[in-house]
Amino acid sequence: MSGLYSTMNVAVRGLTAQQGAIDVTSHNIANANTDGYSRQRATMETTTPFGMPSMNNAIGPGQLGTGVQISSITRIRDSYLDYQIRDENGALGLNQGKEEFLSKVETVFNGVSETGVSKLIGKVFDSWQALSTSPELSSTRTVVAQQSKALTDELNSTYNQLSTLKGDCNAVIKQDVVDINSMLNQVDELNQQIIKVKVGGNEPNDLMDKRDLLEDQLSTKFGIKIDKQSFGGQDIKVTDKDGNSTYLVKATSNTGVKRFYYDETTEKISLIDKDDVNIPPHSPIDYTPTTGELKGYMDVQTNIATYKNKLNSLAKSIAFSVNAVHDGSATSNDGIDDFFVNSTNHTTVGEAGITAGNITVNPIIIADTTKIKVGAGENPGKTDGTRALAIAQLRDVKFKIPDNSDGITTRAGFGNTITGGTTSLLTISSATDGSTIGGYFTKIVNDLAIQTQEATRTVKNHEIQLASLEQSRTSISGVSLDEEMANLIQYQHAYAANAKIISTVDELLDLIVNGLKK
Structure with a gap:
């Protein structure tokens, strides 16, 4: 009334x-x-x-x-914008992860600097050329030894820096996995709180904001899929390249819920039971991210391994070709007459197992530069300069240098025609469709520059797209x-x-x- x-x-x-x-x-x-x-x-x-x-x-x-x-x-809140932003987060995270480390790899190669590998390769062949014209001077022999040692030191340094970068990338992935698991646990807790509030008839707006923020951050790390459930609950899952889904968070039950595990030795990410604390864990499921930072970092690991293999191929092409002409033999020997050797045990293995990480100038030659063979005969005292000239001319020889030379263990492994040797001067002919030593390194640097530029360009494009989407979301939710x-x-x-x-x-x-x- x-x-x-x-x-x-x-x-x-x-x-x-x-x-x-x-x-x-x-x-x-x-x-x-x-x-x-x-x-x-x-x-x-x-x-x-x-x-x-x-x-x-x-x-x-x-x-x-x-x-x-x-x-x-x-x-x-606009759920569709959330979906678009999270999808864009994954693409941006992937390319940012790649750009971050590829730019560091590019800095390591430092191909255009005065002390870089590219310059030193040229200086080494220049020194052999100078030796061929003035073989009687001890100073020209010293320059050959010094420039060659500078080159091997730079190769060692570059290889070790790449190994360090790979270790850094490994550590970043490991930390990312720890952070991801922590965020998943937080989402799981928020999920349960949200459901309780919803059942009580209230709206847990701030709790849902916190969950959405965590899901945005997770989408930067890897590709997530979200299924909405009753009373505001959400299921989070990952989908592999074959379309198989694995749940990381469930609104109603933790049965079958997984967490991430990273094996630093195998450099693989696995999905394991949420509460599995065993090391190594029981029955891990291999998982390869399809987007996000994890995917970017794992791609970079592969990239770094590829560049290390290319550097090894370069080191082998230098060592095997110079040693072959210097020794006058198409096959490896005990290392006494080798110009370039494996630093780990040169007295017994010579050039065997040589890589960019262990290549060095034979300590015997460093101690006594008269051991450098400069003439056509076997006697190192010969001073006609023809052998030094033949080594200098290796600058223009095209080798079939594979990006991964693990299977090449002999001087003839590059497929070049080798003639002469022992009593006559050994010569190496250019291979069809091959590459010079300097050209091969230049190609490595150019390929890396293109790859880095592409990652940088892609990052900028995704940043622009993401900024536009964020602006749209802010206009609605801000x-x-x-x-x-x-x-x-x-x-x-x-x-x-x-x-x-x-x-x-x-x-x-x-x-x-x-x-x-x-």
Whole structure:
């Protein structure tokens, strides 16, 4: 029924509703700069009016309203934009991971610097050329030994730096896996809290924001798929290249839920049971990311291994070709006459097992440069310079240098035609479709530069796309201080108006109660 008390109740409800709306506005303003926060809105609706059809209702002109109430406090969020942003996060994370380490690999090769491998290769052949024209000078022999040692030192350094980078990449992947597992545990906990709040009939807006932020971060690490469940729950899963799905988070049950595991030795990522603490874990499932930082870093590991193999191929082509002409033999010997040797045990293995990491100039030659063979005969004292010239001319010989020369263990392994030797000067002919030693290294540097530039270009493109999507999401979910201040003034006026009604009703009641006593 209507009356002053009914009017009072309507005003009180209005006061309460406006106060709630002011609280929501205050919360929005307070979190204007909070990462991942979605602005919230108080939705108001009329309360149940008087005059609903019943046996006892008096007939009147119409239903009398009973006021207003806040029906819900919802966050403003576009799920489709979330999906697009997470997909773009994965692509950006992949290319950022590649660019980060490829740029470091490019710096390691340092192919255009005065002390880089490219320059030193040229200086080595120049020194042999100078030796061929002045074989009688001890200084020219010394320069050959020094320049060659500088080249092997640079190859050693480059190889070791690549190995260090590969180790750094390994460590980053390991830390990423730790971080991912921690975030998955947080999402799991938030999932359960959200469900409990939803079951209680409330909206866990801030909890859902925290979960969404974690899912955004996870999408940068690897490709995630999200299935929405009842009461705000979510299932998170990964899908392999064959389309098989594995659950990382479940809303209703942890049965079969997995976590990531990284084996540094095999450099493989596996999925293991969530609570498996065994090292190594039981029954791991091999998993290869299809996007995200993990994919980028794992690709870079392969890239670094490839460049190490190319550097090994370069070292072998230098060592085997120079040694063959210097020794006058198409086959390896015990290392006594080898110019380039394996530093790990040169006295017994000579050049066997030589890599960019262990190649060096024979210590016997470093100690006594007269051991350098410069003439056509076997006697190192010969000074006609023809052998030194033949080595200098290796600069222009094209070798069939594979990117991975693990299977090449002999001087003839590159497929070049070798003639002469022992009693006559050995010569190496160019191979069809081959590459010079200097050209091969230049190609390594150029390929790396192209690969790095492509990663950089792709990163920039994805950054632009992601920025556009983030801007769209901010325009929907972000807090506009101007808009919130306008809402605050609106709610303030409504609050004041409801307070005025209460004050007016109070005066009327005072008039009725106290006025009747007079």
